[in-house]
Amino acid sequence: MSERHHVLDVPATIWLTGATSGIGNHLAEALLRDGHHLIASGRRREPLEQLASRFPHQVTVAPADTTDAHDLTRLKETFEAQAPVQMAILNAGTCEYLDVRHFSAEIVEKNMTTNFTGSVRSVEAVLPALREARQQDLPAHLVIVSSSAWWFPFGRAEGYGASKAALTYFAQSLRADLALEGIKVTVVSPGFVKTPLTERNDFPMPFLIQPNDAADRILKGLKKGATEIDFPKRFTLTLKLLGALPQRLVDAMAARMTRKSREDNP
Template structure:
Protein backbone atom coordinates (compact mmCIF):
# COMPACT_ATOMS: atom_id res chain seq x y z
CA UNK A 1 0.00 0.00 0.00
CA UNK A 2 1.39 3.38 -1.03
CA UNK A 3 1.14 6.09 1.62
CA UNK A 4 -0.20 9.45 0.45
CA UNK A 5 2.29 12.28 0.71
CA UNK A 6 2.30 16.05 0.99
CA UNK A 7 4.22 17.44 -1.98
CA UNK A 8 5.02 21.04 -2.84
CA UNK A 9 5.74 21.84 -6.48
CA UNK A 10 6.75 25.19 -7.95
CA UNK A 11 6.09 26.29 -11.52
CA UNK A 12 2.84 24.34 -11.43
CA UNK A 13 0.44 26.50 -13.45
CA UNK A 14 1.60 25.37 -16.92
CA UNK A 15 3.59 22.72 -18.77
CA UNK A 16 5.36 19.88 -16.99
CA UNK A 17 4.61 21.31 -13.55
CA UNK A 18 0.87 21.40 -14.20
CA UNK A 19 0.73 17.84 -15.55
CA UNK A 20 2.95 16.54 -12.76
CA UNK A 21 0.79 18.22 -10.11
CA UNK A 22 -2.33 16.62 -11.58
CA UNK A 23 -0.72 13.20 -11.84
CA UNK A 24 0.55 13.24 -8.26
CA UNK A 25 -2.84 14.46 -7.01
CA UNK A 26 -4.60 11.68 -8.93
CA UNK A 27 -2.39 9.21 -7.05
CA UNK A 28 -3.94 10.45 -3.80
CA UNK A 29 -1.22 12.84 -2.68
CA UNK A 30 -1.87 16.31 -1.30
CA UNK A 31 -0.19 18.61 -3.79
CA UNK A 32 0.51 22.21 -2.88
CA UNK A 33 0.92 23.90 -6.24
CA UNK A 34 2.76 27.20 -6.60
CA UNK A 35 3.31 29.66 -9.43
CA UNK A 36 3.00 33.38 -10.01
CA UNK A 37 -0.38 33.08 -11.75
CA UNK A 38 -3.24 33.00 -9.27
CA UNK A 39 -5.78 32.37 -12.04
CA UNK A 40 -3.72 29.51 -13.45
CA UNK A 41 -3.46 27.90 -10.04
CA UNK A 42 -7.18 28.28 -9.37
CA UNK A 43 -7.95 26.60 -12.70
CA UNK A 44 -5.58 23.78 -11.78
CA UNK A 45 -7.03 23.32 -8.29
CA UNK A 46 -10.54 23.11 -9.77
CA UNK A 47 -9.50 19.90 -11.55
CA UNK A 48 -8.62 17.93 -8.42
CA UNK A 49 -9.60 18.42 -4.78
CA UNK A 50 -6.15 17.22 -3.68
CA UNK A 51 -4.48 20.30 -5.17
CA UNK A 52 -4.01 23.35 -2.96
CA UNK A 53 -3.06 26.59 -4.77
CA UNK A 54 -0.36 28.78 -3.23
CA UNK A 55 0.85 31.83 -5.16
CA UNK A 56 4.63 32.27 -5.00
CA UNK A 57 7.00 34.19 -7.24
CA UNK A 58 10.20 32.21 -6.67
CA UNK A 59 12.34 35.25 -7.49
CA UNK A 60 10.98 37.03 -4.39
CA UNK A 61 13.34 36.31 -1.51
CA UNK A 62 11.25 38.69 0.61
CA UNK A 63 8.29 36.27 0.36
CA UNK A 64 10.09 33.28 1.90
CA UNK A 65 8.73 33.61 5.45
CA UNK A 66 5.16 34.32 4.32
CA UNK A 67 5.06 31.36 1.94
CA UNK A 68 6.48 29.05 4.60
CA UNK A 69 3.74 30.20 6.97
CA UNK A 70 1.13 29.36 4.34
CA UNK A 71 2.60 25.90 3.81
CA UNK A 72 2.49 25.24 7.56
CA UNK A 73 -1.25 25.95 7.54
CA UNK A 74 -1.70 22.83 5.44
CA UNK A 75 0.89 20.47 6.92
CA UNK A 76 3.58 20.48 9.62
CA UNK A 77 6.01 18.89 7.17
CA UNK A 78 6.65 18.12 3.51
CA UNK A 79 7.43 14.69 2.15
CA UNK A 80 8.81 16.09 -1.09
CA UNK A 81 9.52 19.40 -2.79
CA UNK A 82 9.78 19.63 -6.56
CA UNK A 83 11.78 22.66 -7.70
CA UNK A 84 10.29 23.09 -11.14
CA UNK A 85 9.81 26.81 -11.73
CA UNK A 86 11.89 28.14 -14.59
CA UNK A 87 12.13 30.44 -17.56
CA UNK A 88 14.15 30.74 -20.76
CA UNK A 89 15.39 33.70 -22.78
CA UNK A 90 17.85 33.55 -25.65
CA UNK A 91 20.89 35.75 -26.22
CA UNK A 92 21.15 37.58 -29.54
CA UNK A 93 24.90 37.96 -29.87
CA UNK A 94 24.44 40.67 -32.51
CA UNK A 95 22.49 42.85 -30.08
CA UNK A 96 22.97 41.27 -26.66
CA UNK A 97 20.67 42.06 -23.78
CA UNK A 98 23.07 41.41 -20.93
CA UNK A 99 20.42 42.15 -18.31
CA UNK A 100 18.65 39.03 -19.53
CA UNK A 101 21.41 36.91 -18.02
CA UNK A 102 20.49 38.25 -14.59
CA UNK A 103 16.76 37.74 -15.15
CA UNK A 104 17.12 34.09 -16.09
CA UNK A 105 19.57 33.35 -13.28
CA UNK A 106 17.24 35.03 -10.77
CA UNK A 107 14.34 32.73 -11.67
CA UNK A 108 16.09 29.47 -12.48
CA UNK A 109 18.89 29.39 -9.93
CA UNK A 110 17.98 31.80 -7.15
CA UNK A 111 14.34 30.74 -7.53
CA UNK A 112 15.38 27.21 -6.61
CA UNK A 113 17.43 28.52 -3.69
CA UNK A 114 14.53 30.66 -2.44
CA UNK A 115 12.12 27.74 -2.74
CA UNK A 116 14.42 25.49 -0.78
CA UNK A 117 14.81 28.18 1.87
CA UNK A 118 11.03 28.06 2.24
CA UNK A 119 10.84 24.28 2.34
CA UNK A 120 13.87 23.15 4.31
CA UNK A 121 12.37 23.43 7.83
CA UNK A 122 9.33 21.42 6.68
CA UNK A 123 11.51 18.82 4.98
CA UNK A 124 13.60 18.41 8.11
CA UNK A 125 10.42 18.02 10.19
CA UNK A 126 9.26 15.04 8.11
CA UNK A 127 9.39 11.82 10.18
CA UNK A 128 11.59 9.09 8.78
CA UNK A 129 9.74 6.21 7.17
CA UNK A 130 10.10 2.59 8.26
CA UNK A 131 12.99 2.11 5.84
CA UNK A 132 14.87 5.06 7.34
CA UNK A 133 14.13 7.45 4.48
CA UNK A 134 13.57 11.10 5.17
CA UNK A 135 12.22 13.83 2.92
CA UNK A 136 13.01 14.17 -0.78
CA UNK A 137 14.18 17.17 -2.82
CA UNK A 138 13.69 17.03 -6.59
CA UNK A 139 15.20 19.62 -8.90
CA UNK A 140 14.05 19.89 -12.52
CA UNK A 141 17.23 20.90 -14.34
CA UNK A 142 17.88 20.25 -18.07
CA UNK A 143 19.94 18.27 -20.54
CA UNK A 144 21.10 21.71 -21.72
CA UNK A 145 23.73 21.42 -18.98
CA UNK A 146 25.32 18.61 -21.02
CA UNK A 147 25.12 20.01 -24.55
CA UNK A 148 25.89 23.68 -25.30
CA UNK A 149 23.12 25.14 -27.47
CA UNK A 150 23.36 28.30 -29.53
CA UNK A 151 21.86 31.36 -27.78
CA UNK A 152 21.21 29.35 -24.58
CA UNK A 153 24.02 30.89 -22.53
CA UNK A 154 21.71 32.24 -19.83
CA UNK A 155 19.44 29.21 -19.61
CA UNK A 156 22.24 26.64 -19.67
CA UNK A 157 24.38 28.50 -17.15
CA UNK A 158 21.46 28.92 -14.74
CA UNK A 159 20.58 25.24 -14.96
CA UNK A 160 24.22 24.20 -14.55
CA UNK A 161 24.36 26.31 -11.39
CA UNK A 162 21.20 24.64 -10.15
CA UNK A 163 22.61 21.17 -10.81
CA UNK A 164 25.83 21.88 -8.91
CA UNK A 165 23.85 23.39 -6.05
CA UNK A 166 21.73 20.24 -5.76
CA UNK A 167 24.63 17.82 -6.16
CA UNK A 168 26.55 19.59 -3.42
CA UNK A 169 23.46 19.78 -1.24
CA UNK A 170 23.07 16.01 -1.51
CA UNK A 171 26.44 15.54 0.17
CA UNK A 172 25.49 17.70 3.14
CA UNK A 173 22.04 16.13 3.57
CA UNK A 174 23.13 12.50 3.59
CA UNK A 175 23.48 12.46 7.36
CA UNK A 176 19.89 13.72 7.66
CA UNK A 177 18.51 11.00 5.35
CA UNK A 178 17.14 13.62 2.93
CA UNK A 179 17.50 12.46 -0.66
CA UNK A 180 18.21 14.81 -3.56
CA UNK A 181 17.25 13.93 -7.14
CA UNK A 182 18.27 15.89 -10.23
CA UNK A 183 15.97 15.43 -13.22
CA UNK A 184 17.31 16.44 -16.62
CA UNK A 185 14.56 16.56 -19.25
CA UNK A 186 15.23 16.92 -22.94
CA UNK A 187 12.81 18.83 -25.15
CA UNK A 188 9.24 18.86 -23.84
CA UNK A 189 6.30 20.58 -25.51
CA UNK A 190 5.25 23.38 -23.16
CA UNK A 191 4.27 27.05 -23.52
CA UNK A 192 7.97 27.83 -22.96
CA UNK A 193 9.28 25.62 -25.77
CA UNK A 194 6.43 26.66 -28.08
CA UNK A 195 8.44 29.86 -28.54
CA UNK A 196 11.46 27.99 -29.92
CA UNK A 197 12.22 28.58 -33.59
CA UNK A 198 14.51 25.57 -34.07
CA UNK A 199 14.22 21.80 -34.37
CA UNK A 200 13.62 19.95 -31.09
CA UNK A 201 14.52 16.27 -31.54
CA UNK A 202 12.77 13.60 -29.43
CA UNK A 203 10.14 16.15 -28.36
CA UNK A 204 7.84 14.73 -25.68
CA UNK A 205 4.42 15.92 -24.57
CA UNK A 206 4.28 17.44 -21.10
CA UNK A 207 2.00 14.61 -19.95
CA UNK A 208 4.51 11.98 -21.07
CA UNK A 209 7.33 13.90 -19.40
CA UNK A 210 5.29 14.15 -16.18
CA UNK A 211 4.66 10.40 -16.18
CA UNK A 212 8.34 9.61 -16.64
CA UNK A 213 9.28 12.03 -13.90
CA UNK A 214 6.71 10.65 -11.47
CA UNK A 215 7.99 7.13 -12.05
CA UNK A 216 11.57 8.28 -11.43
CA UNK A 217 10.72 10.33 -8.35
CA UNK A 218 9.20 7.30 -6.65
CA UNK A 219 12.58 5.52 -6.92
CA UNK A 220 14.62 8.45 -5.54
CA UNK A 221 17.58 8.24 -7.95
CA UNK A 222 20.49 10.65 -7.67
CA UNK A 223 19.87 11.70 -11.30
CA UNK A 224 17.38 10.87 -14.02
CA UNK A 225 17.92 11.98 -17.64
CA UNK A 226 15.32 11.55 -20.35
CA UNK A 227 14.54 10.70 -23.07
CA UNK A 228 16.97 7.85 -23.40
CA UNK A 229 17.10 6.93 -19.70
Protein backbone atom coordinates in the same frame (compact mmCIF):
# COMPACT_ATOMS: atom_id res chain seq x y z
CA MET B 1 15.51 7.18 11.29
CA SER B 2 13.76 4.82 8.92
CA GLU B 3 14.36 4.94 5.16
CA ARG B 4 12.13 2.00 4.34
CA HIS B 5 9.81 3.63 1.85
CA HIS B 6 9.65 6.40 -0.72
CA VAL B 7 7.56 9.53 -0.30
CA LEU B 8 5.28 8.58 -3.20
CA ASP B 9 4.36 5.16 -1.74
CA VAL B 10 1.54 6.61 0.36
CA PRO B 11 -0.40 9.91 0.15
CA ALA B 12 1.90 12.75 1.22
CA THR B 13 2.04 16.54 1.27
CA ILE B 14 4.08 17.80 -1.67
CA TRP B 15 5.08 21.33 -2.69
CA LEU B 16 5.25 21.83 -6.45
CA THR B 17 6.42 25.03 -8.15
CA GLY B 18 5.55 25.84 -11.75
CA ALA B 19 2.24 23.98 -11.31
CA THR B 20 0.39 26.39 -13.62
CA SER B 21 1.77 25.22 -16.94
CA GLY B 22 3.65 22.63 -18.99
CA ILE B 23 5.50 19.82 -17.21
CA GLY B 24 4.51 21.07 -13.74
CA ASN B 25 0.81 21.17 -14.60
CA HIS B 26 0.92 17.55 -15.79
CA LEU B 27 2.95 16.53 -12.74
CA ALA B 28 0.31 18.18 -10.54
CA GLU B 29 -2.51 16.21 -12.17
CA ALA B 30 -0.67 12.91 -11.89
CA LEU B 31 0.22 13.48 -8.22
CA LEU B 32 -3.35 14.48 -7.42
CA ARG B 33 -4.73 11.42 -9.21
CA ASP B 34 -2.41 9.35 -6.99
CA GLY B 35 -4.11 10.91 -3.93
CA HIS B 36 -1.34 13.24 -2.72
CA HIS B 37 -1.98 16.64 -1.17
CA LEU B 38 -0.40 19.41 -3.19
CA ILE B 39 0.78 22.85 -2.16
CA ALA B 40 0.64 24.24 -5.68
CA SER B 41 2.62 27.32 -6.69
CA GLY B 42 3.12 29.52 -9.72
CA ARG B 43 2.64 33.24 -10.16
CA ARG B 44 -0.82 32.89 -11.77
CA ARG B 45 -3.61 32.07 -9.36
CA GLU B 46 -6.27 31.00 -11.86
CA PRO B 47 -4.69 27.75 -13.11
CA LEU B 48 -4.04 26.82 -9.47
CA GLU B 49 -7.72 27.43 -8.62
CA GLN B 50 -8.66 25.21 -11.57
CA LEU B 51 -6.57 22.38 -10.13
CA ALA B 52 -8.20 22.92 -6.73
CA SER B 53 -11.71 22.81 -8.19
CA ARG B 54 -10.98 19.57 -10.06
CA PHE B 55 -9.42 17.91 -7.00
CA PRO B 56 -11.37 19.28 -4.02
CA HIS B 57 -9.64 19.10 -0.60
CA GLN B 58 -6.37 17.98 -2.19
CA VAL B 59 -4.86 21.34 -3.23
CA THR B 60 -3.57 24.28 -1.23
CA VAL B 61 -3.52 27.16 -3.68
CA ALA B 62 -0.25 28.97 -2.94
CA PRO B 63 0.47 31.51 -5.68
CA ALA B 64 3.99 32.88 -5.41
CA ASP B 65 6.84 34.35 -7.37
CA THR B 66 9.82 32.25 -6.28
CA THR B 67 12.15 35.20 -6.87
CA ASP B 68 10.22 37.40 -4.43
CA ALA B 69 11.27 37.40 -0.77
CA HIS B 70 7.80 38.41 0.52
CA ASP B 71 6.07 35.63 -1.41
CA LEU B 72 8.57 33.13 -0.05
CA THR B 73 7.93 34.28 3.51
CA ARG B 74 4.21 33.67 2.96
CA LEU B 75 4.98 30.22 1.56
CA LYS B 76 7.07 29.43 4.60
CA GLU B 77 4.04 30.13 6.79
CA THR B 78 2.00 27.76 4.62
CA PHE B 79 4.65 25.04 5.04
CA GLU B 80 4.72 25.58 8.80
CA ALA B 81 0.94 25.22 8.92
CA GLN B 82 1.03 22.06 6.79
CA ALA B 83 4.25 20.48 8.04
CA PRO B 84 5.52 17.93 7.55
CA VAL B 85 6.06 18.50 3.83
CA GLN B 86 7.63 15.33 2.53
CA MET B 87 8.52 16.34 -0.99
CA ALA B 88 9.34 19.61 -2.76
CA ILE B 89 9.47 19.61 -6.55
CA LEU B 90 11.20 22.81 -7.67
CA ASN B 91 10.15 23.00 -11.28
CA ALA B 92 9.52 26.73 -11.89
CA GLY B 93 11.72 27.99 -14.66
CA THR B 94 12.16 30.24 -17.64
CA CYS B 95 14.22 30.21 -20.82
CA GLU B 96 15.46 33.48 -22.29
CA TYR B 97 17.79 33.35 -25.27
CA LEU B 98 20.67 35.74 -25.83
CA ASP B 99 21.19 37.46 -29.19
CA VAL B 100 24.94 37.98 -29.07
CA ARG B 101 24.69 40.78 -31.67
CA HIS B 102 22.91 42.79 -28.95
CA PHE B 103 24.69 41.31 -25.94
CA SER B 104 22.64 41.88 -22.81
CA ALA B 105 23.76 40.78 -19.37
CA GLU B 106 20.16 41.30 -18.28
CA ILE B 107 19.07 38.26 -20.32
CA VAL B 108 21.62 36.09 -18.53
CA GLU B 109 20.57 37.53 -15.17
CA LYS B 110 16.88 36.80 -15.82
CA ASN B 111 17.67 33.12 -16.35
CA MET B 112 19.89 33.05 -13.27
CA THR B 113 17.34 34.84 -11.09
CA THR B 114 14.42 32.55 -11.90
CA ASN B 115 16.13 29.22 -12.48
CA PHE B 116 18.99 29.39 -10.00
CA THR B 117 18.36 32.01 -7.30
CA GLY B 118 14.60 31.28 -7.24
CA SER B 119 15.27 27.59 -6.70
CA VAL B 120 17.88 28.24 -4.00
CA ARG B 121 15.46 30.52 -2.17
CA SER B 122 12.76 27.88 -2.51
CA VAL B 123 15.06 25.38 -0.81
CA GLU B 124 15.59 27.82 2.05
CA ALA B 125 11.82 28.20 2.44
CA VAL B 126 10.93 24.51 2.42
CA LEU B 127 13.89 22.90 4.18
CA PRO B 128 12.47 23.28 7.72
CA ALA B 129 9.26 21.50 6.66
CA LEU B 130 11.26 18.66 5.04
CA ARG B 131 13.34 18.40 8.23
CA GLU B 132 10.12 18.14 10.20
CA ALA B 133 9.24 15.08 8.10
CA ARG B 134 12.57 13.46 9.03
CA GLN B 135 11.95 14.33 12.70
CA GLN B 136 8.75 12.30 12.42
CA ASP B 137 10.69 9.41 10.86
CA LEU B 138 9.06 10.01 7.48
CA PRO B 139 10.98 10.03 4.18
CA ALA B 140 11.76 13.48 2.76
CA HIS B 141 12.75 14.28 -0.80
CA LEU B 142 13.86 17.41 -2.65
CA VAL B 143 13.42 17.27 -6.44
CA ILE B 144 15.10 19.89 -8.61
CA VAL B 145 14.11 20.26 -12.24
CA SER B 146 17.21 21.25 -14.17
CA SER B 147 17.82 20.49 -17.88
CA SER B 148 20.13 18.51 -20.13
CA ALA B 149 20.55 21.59 -22.37
CA TRP B 150 23.78 22.65 -20.64
CA TRP B 151 25.52 19.35 -21.50
CA PHE B 152 26.22 20.82 -24.97
CA PRO B 153 27.22 24.47 -25.67
CA PHE B 154 24.14 25.43 -27.71
CA GLY B 155 24.36 28.91 -29.22
CA ARG B 156 22.06 31.55 -27.67
CA ALA B 157 21.66 29.39 -24.52
CA GLU B 158 24.43 31.12 -22.54
CA GLY B 159 22.01 32.32 -19.86
CA TYR B 160 19.68 29.32 -19.73
CA GLY B 161 22.51 26.76 -19.86
CA ALA B 162 24.57 28.58 -17.23
CA SER B 163 21.58 28.78 -14.87
CA LYS B 164 20.87 25.05 -15.21
CA ALA B 165 24.56 24.10 -14.92
CA ALA B 166 24.72 26.12 -11.69
CA LEU B 167 21.47 24.59 -10.46
CA THR B 168 22.68 21.04 -11.12
CA TYR B 169 25.95 21.62 -9.27
CA PHE B 170 24.05 23.22 -6.40
CA ALA B 171 21.66 20.25 -6.19
CA GLN B 172 24.38 17.60 -6.34
CA SER B 173 26.45 19.35 -3.71
CA LEU B 174 23.37 19.76 -1.53
CA ARG B 175 22.72 16.02 -1.98
CA ALA B 176 26.04 15.32 -0.25
CA ASP B 177 25.18 17.59 2.68
CA LEU B 178 21.57 16.50 3.11
CA ALA B 179 22.47 12.79 2.94
CA LEU B 180 23.57 13.18 6.57
CA GLU B 181 19.98 14.03 7.47
CA GLY B 182 18.39 11.38 5.25
CA ILE B 183 16.86 13.96 2.90
CA LYS B 184 17.11 12.70 -0.65
CA VAL B 185 17.91 15.05 -3.55
CA THR B 186 16.99 14.19 -7.14
CA VAL B 187 18.01 16.16 -10.24
CA VAL B 188 15.70 15.96 -13.26
CA SER B 189 17.31 16.73 -16.64
CA PRO B 190 14.74 16.69 -19.43
CA GLY B 191 15.44 17.02 -23.14
CA PHE B 192 12.94 18.93 -25.31
CA VAL B 193 9.36 18.90 -24.04
CA LYS B 194 6.45 20.55 -25.87
CA THR B 195 5.35 23.33 -23.48
CA PRO B 196 4.88 27.12 -23.64
CA LEU B 197 8.59 27.38 -22.74
CA THR B 198 9.69 25.68 -25.99
CA GLU B 199 6.88 27.08 -28.16
CA ARG B 200 9.07 30.06 -29.03
CA ASN B 201 11.96 27.89 -30.24
CA ASP B 202 12.55 28.52 -33.95
CA PHE B 203 14.97 25.62 -34.41
CA PRO B 204 14.43 21.87 -34.79
CA MET B 205 13.94 20.13 -31.43
CA PRO B 206 15.07 16.51 -31.78
CA PHE B 207 13.11 13.83 -29.90
CA LEU B 208 10.54 16.37 -28.64
CA ILE B 209 8.15 14.70 -26.18
CA GLN B 210 4.74 15.68 -24.76
CA PRO B 211 4.50 17.17 -21.24
CA ASN B 212 2.32 14.32 -19.92
CA ASP B 213 5.02 11.89 -21.08
CA ALA B 214 7.66 14.01 -19.29
CA ALA B 215 5.57 14.00 -16.09
CA ASP B 216 5.15 10.21 -16.29
CA ARG B 217 8.89 9.69 -16.73
CA ILE B 218 9.66 11.94 -13.76
CA LEU B 219 7.21 10.13 -11.50
CA LYS B 220 8.42 6.72 -12.65
CA GLY B 221 11.99 7.74 -11.80
CA LEU B 222 10.98 9.14 -8.42
CA LYS B 223 9.02 6.01 -7.53
CA LYS B 224 12.11 3.94 -8.34
CA GLY B 225 14.13 6.16 -6.00
CA ALA B 226 16.38 7.56 -8.77
CA THR B 227 18.63 10.45 -7.79
CA GLU B 228 19.27 11.42 -11.44
CA ILE B 229 16.42 11.35 -13.96
CA ASP B 230 17.11 12.23 -17.59
CA PHE B 231 14.99 11.66 -20.68
CA PRO B 232 14.34 10.91 -23.47
CA LYS B 233 17.38 8.63 -23.45
CA ARG B 234 17.86 8.94 -27.24
CA PHE B 235 18.54 12.63 -26.65
CA THR B 236 20.41 12.56 -23.35
CA LEU B 237 22.66 9.65 -24.39
CA THR B 238 23.53 11.49 -27.61
CA LEU B 239 24.47 14.56 -25.58
CA LYS B 240 26.57 12.44 -23.22
CA LEU B 241 28.40 10.87 -26.18
CA LEU B 242 29.01 14.28 -27.77
CA GLY B 243 30.29 15.52 -24.42
CA ALA B 244 32.93 12.79 -24.44
CA LEU B 245 34.45 14.14 -27.69
CA PRO B 246 37.45 16.49 -27.63
CA GLN B 247 36.31 20.04 -26.88
CA ARG B 248 37.50 21.42 -30.25
CA LEU B 249 35.17 18.98 -32.08
CA VAL B 250 32.27 19.94 -29.82
CA ASP B 251 33.04 23.64 -30.43
CA ALA B 252 33.16 23.15 -34.21
CA MET B 253 29.82 21.31 -34.14
CA ALA B 254 28.20 23.98 -31.95
CA ALA B 255 29.49 26.81 -34.16
CA ARG B 256 28.19 25.03 -37.28
CA MET B 257 24.73 24.65 -35.69
CA THR B 258 24.68 28.32 -34.72
CA ARG B 259 25.73 29.38 -38.25
CA LYS B 260 22.96 27.25 -39.77
CA SER B 261 20.37 28.62 -37.37
CA ARG B 262 21.48 32.21 -38.18
CA GLU B 263 21.10 31.47 -41.93
CA ASP B 264 17.63 29.99 -41.39
CA ASN B 265 16.55 32.86 -39.09
CA PRO B 266 18.59 35.92 -40.12
